[in-house]
Amino acid sequence: MIFLVDLDDTLAETTVCMQGNPRKVHELRLVNGADKFLKRFGKQSILVTAGDRNLQEKKLAVLSIENSFREVHIVRSPKDKLDIFRKLINDTMPNEHVLIGDRLDIETRAGYTLNIPSIRMRIFGGKYYATEPGDVTEVPTHTFYSFEALLQFLERKR
Numbered sequence: 001m002i003f004l005v006d007l008d009d010t011l012a013e014t015t016v017c018m019q020g021n022p023r024k025v026h027e028l029r030l031v032n033g034a035d036k037f038l039k040r041f042g043k044q045s046i047l048v049t050a051g052d053r054n055l056q057e058k059k060l061a062v063l064s065i066e067n068s069f070r071e072v073h074i075v076r077s078p079k080d081k082l083d084i085f086r087k088l089i090n091d092t093m094p095n096e097h098v099l100i101g102d103r104l105d106i107e108t109r110a111g112y113t114l115n116i117p118s119i120r121m122r123i124f125g126g127k128y129y130a131t132e133p134g135d136v137t138e139v140p141t142h143t144f145y146s147f148e149a150l151l152q153f154l155e156r157k158r
Contacts, residue, residue: 001044001096001097001098002044002045002046002070002088002092002096002097002098003041003044003045003046003097003098003099003100004045004046004048004085004088004097004098004099004100004107005045005046005047005048005069005100005101006047006048006049006100006101006102006103006106006107006121007047007049007056007059007060008049008050008051008059008102008127009102009121009123009126009127009128009129010031010100010101010102010121010123010126011030011031011034011037011038011047011063011065012028012029012030012031012034012059012063013028013029013030013031013123013125013126014028014059014126014127015125015126015127016125016126017029022052022055025055025058025059025062026062028059028062028063029063030063030065031121031123031147032146032147032148033146033147033148033150033151034147036147036148036151037147037150037151038065038068038069040151040154041154042065042068042069042070043068043069043070044070045068045069045070046069046070046071046072046073046088047060047069047071047072047073048073048075048081048084048085048088049072049073049074049075050074050075050076050077050078050080050081051074051076053074056074057074060072071088073088078103078106079106081106081107081110082106082110082113082114085099085110085114086114089114089116095116097114097116097117098116098117098118098119099111099116099117099118099119100118100119100121100150101118101119101120101121102120102121102122102123102126102127102128102129103128103131104120104128104131104132104133104134104138104139104140105131105134105138107120108120108133108137108138108139108140109137109138111140111141112136112137112138112139113137117141117142118140118141118142119140119141119142119143119144119150120140120142120143120144121144121147121150122143122144122145123145123146124145
């Protein structure tokens, strides 16, 4: 299984720690349990994150996770993620992939569009925590409120 994983408000507490201020990047921390997920599944994971390349690279360095992934892709806009997801899936078998992210309009919709499972990480304090699905394309396959719950689920699936 290959995990296509988001960074901001999925693995990292970006909204809580940085509050929209890039100068607070050094205050960034991983979501509770994300380190365990990365230790167990990091080399099966491809990070796909959006934003300013320099800032995203600083975030990875501050979190000490820049070498935790099979691959890292940084795109300019969240809407650009779909093209990367499509390319990554076309390079391998579609049934091997799972999308993990916090945004229903990006990761979950991409899962629907590409016909692969999506996992919504609904981390308290995240910018999109309270967002509800607008239509069927934004309904995730699974929703988890913690990485501990996600890890338990993945262990049962093995």
